[in-house]
Amino acid sequence: MAFNEKIRKDYQNQLSEIKGAGIFKEERLIHSTQAADIEVEFPTGSSLEKVINMCANNYLGLSSHPDVLKAAHEGLDHRGYGMSSVRFICGTQDIHKELERRVTEFLGTEDTILFPSCMDANAGVFEAILGEEDVMISDRLVHASIIDGIRLCSAQHDTFKHSNMEHLENKLQLHENKRNKIVITDGVFSMDGDTAKLDEMVTLCDKYNAMLFVDDSHASGFIGPTGRGTHEKYGVMGKIDIITTTFGKALGGASGGCVSGRAELVEMCRQKARPYLFSNTIAPVVVSGILKVMDILSGSTERRDKLEANADWWRQGLSEAGFVLQPGDTPIVPVMLFNAKLAQDFSTDLYKEGIYATGFFFPVVPKGKARIRTQISAGHEMHHLEKALDAFIKVGRKYDILGKTKQEIIDRYGM
């Protein structure tokens, strides 16, 4: 037996170290559908609590929408459960191509390829389109999946300070002699809720002949006047060379992702991207649900408009109550607490008040920047937001942080 006692002990020690460092992750079991109101078992074995979910990526409230469920049921009946094959052998149905066409149209790009997840899209795309002679220049706060994709690619890599256009230009000058250059950013940064300055980035990329890559996972479906994404918000639709996004957040919330952009780059992914070549694509039942989501979003902006109004109300309410917020104008509203233990305790107290919102701290965010990340949904009604705000204020008073500056909070609780 290879997994002997010594090996077991070694892994047990590693797990103990994770626990000792206070970064051991535990799952909370949800006994209901994903929605604003959920029933949660936490810790495991305890009785169910009805709480308001303030930390899902269910931005448009479509995860359990009856029309999406109906479409998924129909998809299951007509196209079955699984494909038992990768795309290029016998794992492509008409609905997969239909979804690729619909996403291309929605994002205003040239072509789209589906991936099992956006994690896979980001892991596969760079290796498929770049080589040793090229350079990737990424924002320092890009998502972990992009970092994995960069690691898998032989092109040289450099970074620029978060959203710092002067630093980006320096790096573009530094690497001017490279064959192909690609600038890599998130559209909406998931931890801070701010957006990339895509208009300025397009100008810089044009100036230095660089391609531009945007992961719009926290934007597709609701950022921009008709919800097309960060490129719509900044008026640069058609000018982003590669957009990756997920169907696991606003667009139904089940699973799946895609690479959408220049036709040749998408075709290179079809020929070379390993997660596409060596894994089944999105299951037919999920594809059917996403197609219905595309119908809903193409027909009306009602849901993204409600989300925007909800997020504005929530941000203003927290701000007037005296919390320190990370500035931004997206449904991701981080309440800054700076100290990791304070963030954990704050989250625990919120849960006792019927509010589910998780604390984030190092290594997920930089040291000294611990926070509660709240995420607003079109599925939230005003009574949800009012109850949540009351709870935040109550817990905020307990820790005496309302109206206090960043420095005052750090002075009292430490970094």
Place this chain on the structure above:
Amino acid sequence: MDEMQKMVLEYVIDEYLEDEDEELTVDTPLISGGIVDSFSMVSLKRFLENKYNISIPDDKATPEAFDSVNKICALVKEFI
């Protein structure tokens, strides 16, 4: 602080610090402190190699060896 410490400190502040109010000394933990990530370490290594016309072998360019300005300077001096 010698010339090399001063120069490396200046480079790290200029290249990596995001907040103006962050403070950095020659002993501040850079990698374990989350200031420089392992990716950015690569450009730091390249900068040092170009500046001092040296080559730092990959097995010497560990996160531990790059964890403070002082440690970086000690490493560079091994190869000058």
